Amino acid sequence: MTRLIIAIIMLGSLTLLSMPAFGAEADEAAAEGTIFTLWPLIDYRESPKEQFSNLGILGPLIKVQTNKGDRIVAFRPLFHNSSNEKQGTSVTEYLYPLATTETTPEVSRFQLLKLVQNNSFRKDEADGGEKDKMFFPFYISGNSKKYGPYTSLFPIYGDIYERFWKDEYHFLLFPLYGSTVKKGTTSRNYLYPIFNTLTGEKESGFQVWPLYGQAAKEAVYNKRFILWPFYIRENKGLDTANPTEKLFLFPLYTATDSPDRTERGFLWPFFGYSEDRKQNQSGKDYFWPFIWTVRGENRTVDSFLPFYFNEQKKESSKSWYLWPLYRNDTLTTETFSRDRDRVLYFLYSDSLERWVKDGSERRRTALWPLFVYKRDNRGVKTFSFPAPVEPVLDRDEIEQNWAPLWRIYQQKWTDSGESVVSFLWSLYWHEIREDAVSYEFYPLLSYRGQPRTTETSVLKGLFRYRNVSGEKSLKLLWLPFGFSWGEKLPGKGTAANKPGGGL
Secondary structure, three states, X not given: OHHHHHHHHHHHHHHHHOOOOOOHHHHHHHHHOEEEEEOOOEEEEEEHHHOEEEEEEOOOOEXXXXXXXXXXXXXXXXXXXXXXXXXXXXXXXXXXXXXXXXXXXXXXXXXXXXXXXXXXXXXXXXXXXEEEEEEOOOEEEEEEOOOEEEEEEOOOEEEEEEEOOEEXXXXXXXXXXXXXXXXXXXXXXXOOOOEEEEEEOOEEEEEEOOXXXXXXXXXXEEEEEEOOOOEEEEEEXXXXXXXXXXXXXXXXXXXXXXXXEEEEEEOOOOEEEEEEOOOXXXXXXXXXXXXXXXXXXXXXEEEEOOXXXXXXXXXXXXXXXXXXXXXXXXXXXXXXXXXXXXXXXXXXXEEEEEEOOOOOEEEEEEEOOOEEEEEOOOOOEEEEEOOOOOOOOOOHHHHHXXXXXXXXXXXXXXXXXXXXXXXXOOOEEEXXXXXXXXXXXXXXXXXXXXXXXXXXXXXXXXXEEEEEOOEEEEXXXXXXXXXXXXXXXXXXXXXXXXXXXXX
């Protein structure tokens, strides 16, 4: 019991006496900014001048931040909300990538693993607005401007309009019956995919898969298969300047002939060749995709996988060495260039991007699972350790919801000398902002300093020394009063440095 009482007294003392000063000193500090820490419970930073504040609770778990109208509220990893009241936008992620809600002046959305979706569009609110719902593939509903409302209860019964790349879907006790319509062509399936009929304007066809099937549209295409995939023959593009004839006698022989292209394959995949007259290139393959070559005006390929692969195009290149050991990709245009190296896919990667117009560049280097280094086009550099996910999935949602939980060390800095460092979720932190310096190793030592003002504190106020433009003060034992001496030099000093935005 005695130990408990002592612990409560010490914690209460540290909490009370680590708060900002009162009176004139507090007014000066509040005008410039506030930093209050009680690791790992609370980390609060505010800069009224920059309209910025950030509250962290329990390290990276809880975050409440405002920045010039933008607001972030997070309880990692359960949810993360970013909103802007003036613009009327809000995005909330729940245990990313499990679920997301999004609200804008035009639409409200909800999705669960992309399988459950609920969308409400407000552009036609006078008519009740547009809505669609989906629990893929079992329940889908919506409203088509052309066909009206629809509902699908898979596999029992359903109608779907103008979704999933077709004009219409209809089914009853699928796979017993189902049909689709696209651009006037109706495809009906019975015991899908075995029986099929095709009807349309000057178009017809049927199949009993995989035994036999045929389909044709007058002056557009015709195709047929027998014992699919062993015999397939088709002619397509008959109404174009490049009609194409294809023949497959799998695996003995394949052929493609058109005014633009000729292809032959023998004992696939052992040997084949192609000639593309439109692209002015030709290719040969010997056991594709391992050994093959392409030669042309705009494309050259040499593939001897897994030992070597190289593809050169007019504006890009791709090379493999001892696949998948090392890969290099480049892209070069009149306005932009990118050079990326990778070792064992994501084990190590280095990407450099340049914009020719303004001379800016951006770089990202990652070594899984150790670190990620970034330099943005403004010259701001960041380093994070460790990085168990970021080298594999470079996504903002990972950065917002998960990465802060495992980042033991973070640093952000610029060429001008400004920097922010955090170790063990601000057990130790260090900030350099313009001409201000602050650091803290909780609860042992903290320091705030800028021109004409310095403050040093031991054990959150057991010993606190301040120097404001030559006027010095000393406080002991967390007492609100102390000793002062010296005269204040001409000019205006400030009590605390301007806190930055943190990491």
